[in-house]
Amino acid sequence: MPKNNCIIEVEGLYTQFGNHVVHENIGLCVQRGEVLTLVGGSGSGKTALMRQMLGLETPAQGTVKVFGEPLRDRNRQQIQNMRNRCGVLFQKGALFSALSVYDNIALPMRELRTLDEEMIRDLVMLKLEMVEIAPVHANKMPAELSGGMIKRIALARAMALNPELLFLDEPTAGLDPELSEGFVSLIKTMQSELTFTIIMATHDLDTLVALSDRVAVLADKRLVALGTVREVINTKHAFISNFFCGVRGRKTLENNSIL
Amino acid sequence: MMSEIQGSNSPMVLRRVTGADGIPRVIVEGNCTLTALGERIRPIAAELSEYATAPELRWDLTQIARMDDAGAVLLWRGWGNQRPRYLFVRPEHERLFDRLEETWTPPSEATPDRLWPIMVLGKAVFLLWEHLVGLVILMGQLVLEIKYLAGHPSRIPWREISANLYRTGAQALGITALVGFLIGVVLSYLSSRQLQIFGAHIFIVNILGISVIRELGPMLAAILVAGRSGSSMTAQLGVMRVTEELDALTVMGIPHSLRLILPKVIALGLAMPLVVLWTSAVALIGGMTVAEFQLGLGYKFFLSRLPDAVAVSNLWLGLGKGIVCGMAIALISCHFGLRIKSNTESLGEGTTNSVVTSITVVIIIDAIFAVIFSDVGLR
Numbered sequence: 246m247p248k249n250n251c252i253i254e255v256e257g258l259y260t261q262f263g264n265h266v267v268h269e270n271i272g273l274c275v276q277r278g279e280v281l282t283l284v285g286g287s288g289s290g291k292t293a294l295m296r297q298m299l300g301l302e303t304p305a306q307g308t309v310k311v312f313g314e315p316l317r318d319r320n321r322q323q324i325q326n327m328r329n330r331c332g333v334l335f336q337k338g339a340l341f342s343a344l345s346v347y348d349n350i351a352l353p354m355r356e357l358r359t360l361d362e363e364m365i366r367d368l369v370m371l372k373l374e375m376v377e378i379a380p381v382h383a384n385k386m387p388a389e390l391s392g393g394m395i396k397r398i399a400l401a402r403a404m405a406l407n408p409e410l411l412f413l414d415e416p417t418a419g420l421d422p423e424l425s426e427g428f429v430s431l432i433k434t435m436q437s438e439l440t441f442t443i444i445m446a447t448h449d450l451d452t453l454v455a456l457s458d459r460v461a462v463l464a465d466k467r468l469v470a471l472g473t474v475r476e477v478i479n480t481k482h483a484f485i486s487n488f489f490c491g492v493r494g495r496k497t498l499e500n501n502s503i504l
Numbered sequence: 505m506m507s508e509i510q511g512s513n514s515p516m517v518l519r520r521v522t523g524a525d526g527i528p529r530v531i532v533e534g535n536c537t538l539t540a541l542g543e544r545i546r547p548i549a550a551e552l553s554e555y556a557t558a559p560e561l562r563w564d565l566t567q568i569a570r571m572d573d574a575g576a577v578l579l580w581r582g583w584g585n586q587r588p589r590y591l592f593v594r595p596e597h598e599r600l601f602d603r604l605e606e607t608w609t610p611p612s613e614a615t616p617d618r619l620w621p622i623m624v625l626g627k628a629v630f631l632l633w634e635h636l637v638g639l640v641i642l643m644g645q646l647v648l649e650i651k652y653l654a655g656h657p658s659r660i661p662w663r664e665i666s667a668n669l670y671r672t673g674a675q676a677l678g679i680t681a682l683v684g685f686l687i688g689v690v691l692s693y694l695s696s697r698q699l700q701i702f703g704a705h706i707f708i709v710n711i712l713g714i715s716v717i718r719e720l721g722p723m724l725a726a727i728l729v730a731g732r733s734g735s736s737m738t739a740q741l742g743v744m745r746v747t748e749e750l751d752a753l754t755v756m757g758i759p760h761s762l763r764l765i766l767p768k769v770i771a772l773g774l775a776m777p778l779v780v781l782w783t784s785a786v787a788l789i790g791g792m793t794v795a796e797f798q799l800g801l802g803y804k805f806f807l808s809r810l811p812d813a814v815a816v817s818n819l820w821l822g823l824g825k826g827i828v829c830g831m832a833i834a835l836i837s838c839h840f841g842l843r844i845k846s847n848t849e850s851l852g853e854g855t856t857n858s859v860v861t862s863i864t865v866v867i868i869i870d871a872i873f874a875v876i877f878s879d880v881g882l883r
């Protein structure tokens with residue numbers, strides 16, 4: 246057992262694209278079972294940080310450990326095991342355009358090779374119901390869906406294997422307020438039943454306040470604040486005061502009796 | 505670390521006990537989650553359906569540590585898609601079964617279709633018809649665009665035409681030269697061996713001249729360009745469809761036929777005869793080189809004999825084929841590109857179909873030319 250309860254450990258991370266430095270010396274530990282929200286302006290490197298944690302990008306410097314081990318030196322089986330325990334919702338959905346909605350969600354289940362087709366069918370229907378997609382849409386192709394539906398189906402696919410570690414890039418962007426609320430309550434009920442760790446990037450204050458255990462603020466290429474919502478809003482930084490203490494931010498925080 | 509986590513995931517087990525009151529019950533324990541179950545799903549499913557044959561059995565699920573929807577579905581299927589008569593379950597798990605009860609519908613049975621051979625044939629015929637109509641419509645659109653451009657010369661897309669000219673013409677010079685040269689060498693070598701037997705050295709000029717200038721040059725160039733530029737045109741339009749760039753152009757009021765398709769057709773119509781000329785020339789050079797080594801016919805002699813051996817109308821015929829094939833390739837590639845649907849599979853399929861069709865059409869055009877001009881340029 247590692248000394249701390251970190252499911253993801255980021256140490257001294259530098260990210261660079263060509264000459265463009267995105268992250269400078271980021272250190273972060275994601276606790277098992279928490280919901281960690283990444284906030285930051287557009288282009289501040291939230292998606293880039295998630296990609297580092299997923300091993301889709303290699304750090305210029307520093308290390309990223311997932312489930313206690315660095316991503317690099319693992320064999321094929323270990324990588325497969327790790328991938329089966331992670332679910333990812335990409336910012337643009339990334340549904341397979343050649344597969345129907347049903348097959349998109351069934352794909353990770355089929356890859357397990359332990360479930361039979363009838364069980365997969367029941368599970369897919371449950372997932373669709375979970376994200377409030379009517380069964381009539383199951384045979385549509387991704388090109389025939391609305392933007393919000395793509396998001397919800399991508400979420401269903403990310404949760405197909407009930408992963409213990411869930412990466413959500415802007416899960417509520419493009420959803421109407423009611424669906425956003427549905428998403429929040431969905432995550433809450435699922436968390437009450439199973440232990441999930443969620444890393445989420447969002448600009449949606451309502452979702453952030455409702456779900457986050459801790460908030461990490463990315464600005465000026467660094468991690469400028471890390472803590473509960475209460476702790477973060479008391480940090481002095483231009484971005485934080487704009488983001489949380491603007492007119493809309495204030496209202497949301499007041500509604501949730503944080504201010 | 506990894507094994508340790510899996511260790512704490514003690515998987516689901518079924519225990520059959522008979523209580524003090526003599527009533528049999530099944531106690532389910534452990535983790536009913538997808539990760540914890542792993543490979544054990546099949547044996548557990550078999551065990552479950554065995555127990556489920558006894559309706560009087562009490563099911564006690566209160567000992568379950570954790571359960572996700574996969575675990576719930578497993579139990580549900582074991583029970584034959586219904587709740588057992590006696591079920592004890594914790595409220596947070598009750599919810600999962602409620603949801604299953606609501607959503608579960610029997611799978612619809614697919615009826616086998618006996619008429620499929622006729623359906624397949626019919627669909628193929630309709631598809632062919634659709635392609636023909638589509639191509640005619642596209643050509644009509646281009647004619648209208650040309651009429652429009654005649655009235656508004658400032659709207660002519662020069663920049664796109666020149667970019668396409670460079671991409672389809674200039675950048676194709678290397679590959680066509682290589683292939684043309686090799687074919688010229690091979691053809692000349694094989695023919696000269698035969699001619700030597702009859703002592704008819706001099707006819708190598710006729711054989712090479714007619715075959716390369718009239719047939720091989722245009723065909724080689726057209727097939728290479730169909731593979732090279734045709735596929736890239738289809739893929740470009742297809743990706744623009746997938747990424748909705750075509751729609752973005754439409755809402756900006758930029759017509760596809762004017763800015764994307766017409767420049768390609770014009771550019772390939774201009775570039776192809778030049779590429780044909782180039783390919784034929786390089787193939788002849790290849791042939792001449794071999795003729796010199798093999799038969800001892802010098803360059804000067806070869807070139808001075810060429811105008812006598814091959815009528816100049818053959819050259820015009822070759823260039824004419826080039827123009828027609830070039831425009832046909834561009835039209836077909838664009839037609840297939842515009843038909844691509846917004847998914848990656850359709851993109852791959854469309855590109856393949858486009859190249860196969862272009863090459864077939866190029867050969868058909870060649871045959872038509874051969875029939876129509878059968879008494880031109882041949883003595």
Ligand SMILES: Nc1ncnc2c1ncn2[C@@H]1O[C@H](COP(=O)(O)OP(=O)(O)OP(=O)(O)O)[C@@H](O)[C@H]1O
Pocket residue numbers: 262265267285286287288289290291292293294336
């Ligand atoms: N593959 C890449 N190559 C070059 N630069 C990149 C690449 N990916 C990201 N970047 C740059 O990294 C920076 C951070 O991008 P990132 O996508 O992480 O932003 P973000 O915080 O997710 O923004 P948003 O809220 O708009 O999604 C941007 O300036 C972007 O231009």
Ligand SMILES: [Mg+2]
Pocket residue numbers: 291292293336414
């Ligand atoms: Mg992003």
